[in-house]
Amino acid sequence: MAAMLLTVLSLALLAAANLIHGAAFISMPKEMTIRYGTKDHQRTVVRRYCEWNGQKVLLGSTWTTACCMHCTCTGYGLECYTHGVYMTPPGCLVLVNEVCEVEIVDSSDPNRPCQSLTVGPPGGVVTPGIQLEAK
Numbered sequence: 001m002a003a004m005l006l007t008v009l010s011l012a013l014l015a016a017a018n019l020i021h022g023a024a025f026i027s028m029p030k031e032m033t034i035r036y037g038t039k040d041h042q043r044t045v046v047r048r049y050c051e052w053n054g055q056k057v058l059l060g061s062t063w064t065t066a067c068c069m070h071c072t073c074t075g076y077g078l079e080c081y082t083h084g085v086y087m088t089p090p091g092c093l094v095l096v097n098e099v100c101e102v103e104i105v106d107s108s109d110p111n112r113p114c115q116s117l118t119v120g121p122p123g124g125v126v127t128p129g130i131q132l133e134a135k
Contacts, residue, residue: 027051028077029059050078068100089114 029048036043049056050073057063062072071080083102086094092114093107106112 026078026080029073029075030056032056048075049073052078064100068096070100091115 027050029050032047032049034045034047036045048059050059050061051057052071052073057073057078059073059075062070064070065080067082069080069082071078083096083100086102086104088094088104091107092104093110095103095105095110097103104114106114
C-alpha cells in the first residue's frame, strides 16, 4: 500500500513538472558612485545595477539570451529563468523554436505537431463545461 501511495505521489509530481520554471537570482544588485562637478561644488549619484557576463545592466532591463534564458534586472537582483521541465507523450519531442517558444512536435518529423496531443483524454471522456485546447 505504501509503495502504491509513493507511486501515485511520484506520478502527481511528474505531471506537475511541466508547470515549473527554473527561476534563480544570479546576483544581488550592485552600486556604483559617480561624482559630478568640482571639489567645492560636487554632486554624488549612486547608481544601482546588475551584472551579466561582465556587463553593467540598469535596473528595469529585460532581455533574452541566445540560450533562451529570460533575464530581468530588478531591485532584488538579477533573475533569469528558462522554460522548465516538460513531460511529453511517447513519440513527441519538446522543441524550443527560433523565437524561444516551446513547441511539442512529432519526434520522427519535427515539422509536424505531436499527434498524441490531439487525440484527447484517455478513454475519450470529457468533463462537461471544460474545453480542451492544444497549444
